Amino acid sequence: MTYFPPLLGLLLITALAGCKTHLDPVSYSPDYQATRGADGRVELTPVECLKPSAPDQFELAEDYRPSLALGCANALNLLQMVEQRQDLTQGRATGPTMAAPVGRAAQVYIDGYDREELRRRQAEQRASVDTKEGQ
Template sequence: MNLISSMPRLPILMTLCLLAGCKTHLDPVSYSPGYTAVTRADGRVELVPDACMQPAAQDDIGVGEDFQPLLPPGCASNLILLQMVEQRSDVVQGRSTGSVMAAPVGRAAQVYIDGYDREELRRRQAEQQANTDTREAR
């Protein structure tokens, strides 16, 4: 007799049922992606993420004196985003994008596909520049 057939099937079935009910991933953390304008004591107005207005994390586990309060979920991410944008107002209201500069990409693709060498490329660019200069002179 082998080991599996000698074991009662009920405990195996119960173990499989318990394992099937286990959660295998965490739910995404939800936080506010919004920003609020806050006036400081010196009169300056700054944007502050709404997620940072929430209270700091509490010691729910009971770590005790080793517990260090952390930022609320999403606060650090929103602060970093606020530092990365060109204009801080972009996080509140975005801007429309400009036209794409397709000429350099097209030129690079043509050189790659057609296999032009550097001298041929320089000659073509000089011709294009000369044509542009003559058009602007008119």
């Protein structure tokens, strides 16, 4: 049996207690600012992209490229993905749900994929038998 001096155990516990196990929460504005371009069109710009970027520890490197402010890249990506850009400033009313496809998907999930695969194979077999009988 190995003997650990109490001081070594205390040192080990202290070292492990100092480890950070999670990141601090980051909050940023989900808002967009409307600006009018030179051509008269209204463009949306994420508010976070108007803020200066956070200081970076690699500023002295030759290939240094300043990073975006936190939340800016996420907001820019969202801006590119939406169907209508005004949805980012004011949402639309939702329409009726599509219950039939959701119900079918839920039934396949409940019954399992194997049952759906079995139905597909049976339909293929019926089609091939019908084709052979027709010849």
